[in-house]
Amino acid sequence: xxxxxxxxxxxxxxxxxxxxxxxxxxxxxxxxxxxxxxxxxxxxxxxxxxxxxxxxxxxxxxxxxxxxxxxxxxxxxxxxxxxxxxxxxxxxxxxxxxxxxxxxxxxxxxxxxxxxxxxxxxxxxxxxxxxxxxxxxxxxxxxxxxxxxxxxxxxxxxxxxxxxxxxxxxxxxxxxxxxxxxxxxxxxxxxxxxxxxxxxxxxxxx
Amino acid sequence: xxxxxxxxxxxxxxxxxxxxxxxxxxxxxxxxxxxxxxxxxxxxxxxxxxxxxxxxxxxxxxxxxxxxxxxxxxxxxxxxxxxxxxxxxxxxxxxxxxxxxxxxxxxxxxxxxxxxxxxxxxxxxxxxxxxxxxxxxxxxxxxxxxxxxxxxxxxxxxxxxxxxxxxxxxxxxxxxxxxxxxxxxxxxxxxxxxxxxxxxxxxxxx
Amino acid sequence: xxxxxxxxxxxxxxxxxxxxxxxxxxxxxxxxxxxxxxxxxxxxxxxxxxxxxxxxxxxxxxxxxxxxxxxxxxxxxxxxxxxxxxxxxxxxxxxxxxxxxxxxxxxxxxxxxxxxxxxxxxxxxxxxxxxxxxxxxxxxxxxxxxxxxxxxxxxxxxxxxxxxxxxxxxxxxxxxxxxxxxxxxxxxxxxxxxxxxxxxxxxxxx
Amino acid sequence: xxxxxxxxxxxxxxxxxxxxxxxxxxxxxxxxxxxxxxxxxxxxxxxxxxxxxxxxxxxxxxxxxxxxxxxxxxxxxxxxxxxxxxxxxxxxxxxxxxxxxxxxxxxxxxxxxxxxxxxxxxxxxxxxxxxxxxxxxxxxxxxxxxxxxxxxxxxxxxxxxxxxxxxxxxxxxxxxxxxxxxxxxxxxxxxxxxxxxxxxxxxxxx
DNA sequence: CATGAATGAGTCTTCATTCAT
DNA sequence: TATGAATGAAGACTCATTCAT
Numbered sequence: 086x087x088x089x090x091x092x093x094x095x096x097x098x099x100x101x102x103x104x105x106x107x108x109x110x111x112x113x114x115x116x117x118x119x120x121x122x123x124x125x126x127x128x129x130x131x132x133x134x135x136x137x138x139x140x141x142x143x144x145x146x147x148x149x150x151x152x153x154x155x156x157x158x159x160x161x162x163x164x165x166x167x168x169x170x171x172x173x174x175x176x177x178x179x180x181x182x183x184x185x186x187x188x189x190x191x192x193x194x195x196x197x198x199x200x201x202x203x204x205x206x207x208x209x210x211x212x213x214x215x216x217x218x219x220x221x222x223x224x225x226x227x228x229x230x231x232x233x234x235x236x237x238x239x240x241x242x243x244x245x246x247x248x249x250x251x252x253x254x255x256x257x258x259x260x261x262x263x264x265x266x267x268x269x270x271x272x273x274x275x276x277x278x279x280x281x282x283x284x285x286x287x288x289x290x291x
Numbered sequence: 292x293x294x295x296x297x298x299x300x301x302x303x304x305x306x307x308x309x310x311x312x313x314x315x316x317x318x319x320x321x322x323x324x325x326x327x328x329x330x331x332x333x334x335x336x337x338x339x340x341x342x343x344x345x346x347x348x349x350x351x352x353x354x355x356x357x358x359x360x361x362x363x364x365x366x367x368x369x370x371x372x373x374x375x376x377x378x379x380x381x382x383x384x385x386x387x388x389x390x391x392x393x394x395x396x397x398x399x400x401x402x403x404x405x406x407x408x409x410x411x412x413x414x415x416x417x418x419x420x421x422x423x424x425x426x427x428x429x430x431x432x433x434x435x436x437x438x439x440x441x442x443x444x445x446x447x448x449x450x451x452x453x454x455x456x457x458x459x460x461x462x463x464x465x466x467x468x469x470x471x472x473x474x475x476x477x478x479x480x481x482x483x484x485x486x487x488x489x490x491x492x493x494x495x496x497x
Numbered sequence: 498x499x500x501x502x503x504x505x506x507x508x509x510x511x512x513x514x515x516x517x518x519x520x521x522x523x524x525x526x527x528x529x530x531x532x533x534x535x536x537x538x539x540x541x542x543x544x545x546x547x548x549x550x551x552x553x554x555x556x557x558x559x560x561x562x563x564x565x566x567x568x569x570x571x572x573x574x575x576x577x578x579x580x581x582x583x584x585x586x587x588x589x590x591x592x593x594x595x596x597x598x599x600x601x602x603x604x605x606x607x608x609x610x611x612x613x614x615x616x617x618x619x620x621x622x623x624x625x626x627x628x629x630x631x632x633x634x635x636x637x638x639x640x641x642x643x644x645x646x647x648x649x650x651x652x653x654x655x656x657x658x659x660x661x662x663x664x665x666x667x668x669x670x671x672x673x674x675x676x677x678x679x680x681x682x683x684x685x686x687x688x689x690x691x692x693x694x695x696x697x698x699x700x701x702x703x
Numbered sequence: 704x705x706x707x708x709x710x711x712x713x714x715x716x717x718x719x720x721x722x723x724x725x726x727x728x729x730x731x732x733x734x735x736x737x738x739x740x741x742x743x744x745x746x747x748x749x750x751x752x753x754x755x756x757x758x759x760x761x762x763x764x765x766x767x768x769x770x771x772x773x774x775x776x777x778x779x780x781x782x783x784x785x786x787x788x789x790x791x792x793x794x795x796x797x798x799x800x801x802x803x804x805x806x807x808x809x810x811x812x813x814x815x816x817x818x819x820x821x822x823x824x825x826x827x828x829x830x831x832x833x834x835x836x837x838x839x840x841x842x843x844x845x846x847x848x849x850x851x852x853x854x855x856x857x858x859x860x861x862x863x864x865x866x867x868x869x870x871x872x873x874x875x876x877x878x879x880x881x882x883x884x885x886x887x888x889x890x891x892x893x894x895x896x897x898x899x900x901x902x903x904x905x906x907x908x909x
Numbered sequence: 910c911a912t913g914a915a916t917g918a919g920t921c922t923t924c925a926t927t928c929a930t
Numbered sequence: 931t932a933t934g935a936a937t938g939a940a941g942a943c944t945c946a947t948t949c950a951t
Contacts, residue, residue, distance in 0.1 A: 099931090120326050123924060134933040136927080145925065240494045246483040247492065253463025254456045277452040285491020286453065288446045301951095305914085329941060340916045342944075351942065532738050535945060546912040548948080557946065652906045658895040659904065662872045669871025689864040697903020698865065700858045713930095717935085741920060752937045754923080763921070 103141045106131045110152040115195060119149075156195065160188050161222050174232030175239065181229060182279050185255055186271060193267060223248050254278055309347050312337045316358040321400025325355070362401065366394050367428050380438030381445065387435060388485050391461055392477060399473060429454050460484055515553045518543045522564040527606025531561070568607065572600050573634050586644030587651065593641060594691050597667055598683060605679065635660050666690055721759045724749045728770040733812025737767070774813065778806050779840050792850030793857065799847060800897050803873055804889060811885060841866050872896055 109131035113122045124145060128135045142148035167184050171177040189195065230244035258278070262269040315337035319328045330351060334341045348354035373390045377383040395401065436450035464484070468475040521543035525534045536557060540547045554560035579596050583589040601607065642656035670690070674681040727749035731740045742763060746753045760766035785802045789795040807813065848862040876896070880887040 124926085125924080128934095135925090135935095136933055137931080139926070140931070237494075239492050240490070242487055242490070242492055243483045246480065246487045249464055249480065250456065250460045250484055250487060253460035255459075256463060257459025258455055274452065274455065277449045278456055281448055281452045281456060281491075282488075283491055283493050284446070284448070285487075285489055285493070286445050286448055287489050287491070288443075301914090308914095330943080331941080341942090342917060343915055345943065346914070536947085537945080540913095547914095547946090548912055549910085551947070552910070649906075651904050652902070654899055654902070654904055655895045658892065658899045661876055661892065662868065662896055662899060665872035665875025666868045667871075668875060670867055686864065686867065689861045690868055693860055693864045693868060693903075694900075695903055695905050696858070696860075697899075697901055697905070698857050698860055699901050699903070700855075713935090720935095742922085743920080753921090754938065755936055757922070758935065 102131075102133065102137075104155075106133065106138060106141055106148070107152040107155055110148055111156055111195065114149070114152075115193075157219070157222060160195075161225060163188055164222075165225070168229075173238060174229060174236050178229045178233045178239070181226060182251070182255070182275055186259070186275055189259055190262070190271065193263065219252065223252050226251060250282065254282075308337075308339065308343075312339065312344060312347055312354070313358045313361055316354055317362055318400060320355070320358075363425070363428065366401075367431060369394055370428075371431070374435075379444060380435060380442050384435045384439045384445070387432060388457070388461070388481055392465070392481055395465055396468070396477065399469065425458065429458050432457060456488065460488075514543075514545065514549075518545065518550060518553055518560070519564040519567055522560055523568055524606065526561070526564075527604075569631070569634065572607075573637060575600055576634075577637070580641075585650060586641060586648050590641045590645045590651070593638060594663070594667070594687055598671070598687055601671055602674070602683065605675065631664065635664050638663060662694065666694075720749075720751065720755075724751065724756055724759055724766070725770045725773055728766055729774055730812060732767070732770075775837070775840065778813075779843060781806055782840075783843070786847075791856060792847060792854050796847045796851045796857070797897075799844060800869070800873070800893055804877070804893055807877055808880070808889065811881065837870065841870050844869060868900065872900075 106127065109127045110122075113126050113130055117126070124138055125135055127148075128138055131138075138148070142151065164181075164184055167188075168177045168180055171180055227244050227248040230239070230242070230247050233239045234241055234244065255275075258269070258271060258274050262271045312333065315333045316328075319332050319336050323332070330344055331341055333354075334344055337344075344354070348357065370387075370390055373394075374383045374386055377386055433450050433454040436445070436448070436453050439445045440447055440450065461481075464475070464477060464480055468477045518539065521539045522534075525538050525542050529538070536547055536550055539560075540550055543550075550560070554563065576593075576596055579600075580589045580592055583592055639656050639660040642651070642654070642659050645651045646653055646656065667687075670681070670683060670686055674683045724745065727745045728740075731744050731748050735744070742756055743753055745766075746756055749756075756766070760769065782799075782802055785806075786795045786798055789798055845862050845866040848857070848860070848865050851857045852859055852862065873893075876887070876889060876892055880889045
C-alpha cells in the first residue's frame with residue numbers, strides 16, 4: 086500500500102473535517118435556531134456534501150450533542166486558562182463572574198446556543214439521559230468556592246448551593262441578553278448581582 | 292332570534308372548548324416537547340377534530356403563545372392568592388420560594404414547559420418581540436422585595452438584582468429537576484439556596 | 498295553517514335569496530377566480546350563513562353551473578332586447594359585434610368569468626356533458642346570419658362557420674382584454690376584425 | 704474529480720428526468736384537469752418520488768408554467784418545421800390551418816391542455832404578468848400573413864386582425880372538439896371556416 | 910327555513926437519511 | 931472517502947359539507 090490511511094496526515098485531515106462540521110453546526114444553529122437548521126445548510130457552511138456529514142456523525146441529534154459537548158469543553162478550558170494567573174481562590178472566584186460573561190458573550194451566537202437552544206430538546210434528555218452539559222462547568226465553579234472557603238477568604242457557605250445560584254443567575258441574565266438581541270445591560274447587572282450575593286439579604290447585625 | 296350565536300350557553304361552550312385545546316397544548320408539549328408536538332395529537336387530546344383547532348387559533352405558533360400566556364397568568368394569580376394571607380412582606384417573600392416551587396411542580400409537565408420548552412423558540416422572540424413571559428412574575432417578585440425593604444425587614448438591597456437572582460436560580464434548579472425526571476432534591480436544595488441568599492458570601496464582620 | 502309556505506310572498510323571498518347567492522357566486526368568482534372562491538366568501542357576500550347555501554344548491558359545482566347558466570341566459574336576453582329595434586337583419590348582425598362587447602364588458606368581472614373561468618373545469622364537462630353554455634348564444638347569432646342571407650344583404654355564406662368565426666374571435670380578444678386587465682384596445686380591434694371579416698382575404702377579382 | 708456532477712452523463716440523466724416530469728404534468732393535467740392534478744400523481748406518472756419533483760421545480764405553479772412554455776415552444780417548432788417545405792407564403796398560410804389542427808390534436812390531451820386548462824388560472828396572470836403563452840405562435844402566424852401580402856397572393860389586409868381571427872376561431876373549435884371528447888367534425892369545420900375567411904361576408908360586386 | 914360550529918379528508922412542501930457512483 | 935440526487939414519511943393548514951340547535 087502506497088499510502089497509509091491511518092497516517093498522521095490523513096487522521097489530521099479527518100479530524101479537521103469533523104471539527105469543521107461541528108463549527109458549522111454551532112454557527113448555523115446560533116443564527117437560525119435549532120429547528121430551522123438543516124443538514125444541507127450545515128454541509129454548505131462546512132464545505133462538504135450532505136452525505137459526508139453522515140460519515141462523521143450517526144445522526145443529526147448526535148451531531149448536535151457532540152457539537153455542544155465540544156463547545157462546553159472548549160469554553161471551560163478557556164475559562165481555566167484565564168483564571169490560572171489569579172493568585173488566590175478568592176480572586177479566581179471574583180473573576181469567574183467576569184470571565185464567564187466574557188467567554189459566553191464574545192461570540193453572541195454561542196450565548197444564544199447555550200442559553201436558549203440547548204435546552205430545547207427533551208428528546209435529548211430522553212435519548213441521552215447522561216447528557217449534562219453544564220456538569221463540569223458547575224463542578225469547576227464549586228471547586229473554586231471550596232478553595233476560597235479553605236483559604237478563609239469567604240464565609241463557610243454551602244458551595245453546591247452557591248454554584249447553583251451563580252450559574253443559574255448568570256444563565257438567566259445571559260439568556261435575557263441573548264433573546265433581547267443584546268439590549269440588556271449585562272455587565273452592569275452582573276456587578277449589581279455580585280454585590281448582592283456578597284452581602285446577602287439580611288441586615289448586618291441580625 | 293332563534294339561533295343566537297352569542298347566547299350565554301353557546302359562548303360558554305366555546306370558551307370551554309378553547310380552554311380544552313389550551314390544556315391539551317400544555318400537556319402534550321410538556322410530554323413530547325415542542326417540536327414533536329403536532330396538531331393532530333393536540334386535537335386528539337382535546338377531543339376535537341384537527342380543523343377545529345383552527346377555529347380557535349390562527350396558527351400553531353399563536354396557539355402556543357396564547358397557551359403559555361394563559362398559563363403564566365394563571366400561575367401568577369395562584370401565587371398571589373397563596374401569599375395574600377401572609378402578614379408581613381418579609382413573610383410573603385419567604386413563602387415565595389416555597390410557593391413558587393409548589394406552583395410550578397404540582398404538575399410536573401408544566402415545570403418542563405416553563406423551564407425548558409418555552410425557551411426553545413428564538414422564532415417566537417423574533418416574531419413576537421414583545422413576548423416576555425416572565426415579566427409580570429418577576430415584577431411581582433420585585434415588588435415583594437421592595438415591600439420587605441420598606442418595612443425594614445430586609446437590608447436595603449438592589450431589588451431588581453435580587454429578583455433576577457431568585458428567579459434565575461429557581462428556574463435553573465427547576466429545570467434540573469424537570470429534565471432529570473424529578474430525580475433532584477428540589478426542596479432541600481431550595482432551602483440550602485435560601486439560606487445562602489439570606490446570609491451572603493462575606494464573613495460577618497467583613 | 499295560518500300561513501302558506503308556498504304563498505307568493507314566501508316563494509318570492511326564497512327566489513330572491515337564491516338569486517342573491519348566484520349573484521354572489523358570479524361576483525366573487527370574477528374577482529378571485531374560480532378556485533380561490535370558497536363557500537364561506539360566497540355566503541358572506543350573499544349575506545347568508547354557510548349552511549344556507551346548501552338549502553338552495555346541492556353542491557358547489559351545481560351552484561356554479563346554475564350561476565353561469567343564469568348569467569348566460571340574462572346576457573342573451575339583454576342582447577335580444579337591444580337588437581330588437583334594429584330594422585334589417587343586416588343591421589342586427591352589424592350591431593351584434595358592438596353589443597356583444599358592450600354586454601360582456603360592461604361588468605369586467607363577467608368578462609373574466611365567461612372568457613377565462615368558465616372554461617377551467619373539465620370536471621364540469623365530465624359531470625354535466627350536456628353543459629353547453631354558449632349554445633343558445635351561438636344559435637341566436639347563427640339565426641341572425643341566416644336572416645341576413647335571406648334578405649340578401651350578405652353573401653350566401655356558411656352561417657354555422659361564420660358564427661364560430663365571430664364568436665371564437667370575439668371570445669379570444671375578450672379574453673385577452675380580461676387577462677390583461679383591460680389593457681387591450683378592444684373596440685379598435687373589434688372594428689379592424691369586422692372589416693376583415695366583411696371583405697375576406699382574397700383579392701377582389703380573384 | 705471522481706464524482707463529477709457536471710459530467711455529460713449526469714447532466715443528460717437530469718435533463719431526461721426533468722422532461723419526464725414535464726411530460727407527466729401535461730398528461731396528467733390533460734386527463735384530470737388542473738386542480739385535480741396533485742403532485743403525488745405527477746410523481747407516480749413520472750416514476751419518481753414526490754420529493755424529487757421539488758429538485759427540478761420550485762413549486763407546483765412554476766412546474767405548470769414551465770411545462771406549458773416548453774410545450775408551446777415545441778409545438779411552434781414543429782409547426783415551423785412542417786411549413787418549411789412550402790414554397791410560397793400563401794401555401795404556408797394555407798397549410799397553417801391544417802397543421803395547427805394536426806399539431807394540436809395529434810395528442811388530444813394537449814388540445815385540452817392548451818384550449819381549456821391553460822386559461823384557468825388568473826393566478827398565473829397575476830403572478831406572472833409577462834406570461835403570454837400564445838404570443839410567439841401568433842407572432843409567427845402574423846409574419847406568414849405579412850409575407851403572403853408581400854408576395855401579393857392575398858389582399859392587403861390587416862394582418863394583426865387576421866391573426867386574431869384565425870387563432871381565435873381555431874382555438875374555439877379546438878376547445879369544442881376537446882370538451883366534447885372529439886365528437887366534433889373538426890377538419891370539416893376547419894375547411895368551411897377557411898372558405899368563409901377567404902371570401903368574406905360581402906357579396907362580390909359590393 | 911336558518912345557522913355556523915364542527916368535521917376530517919386532502920395536499921403541498923420540507924428534510925433527515927440513504928446509496929449508487 | 932466523498933458526493934449529491936433521490937427518497938418518502940410527516941405535518942400544518944384549508945375548505946366543502948353536515949348537523950344539532
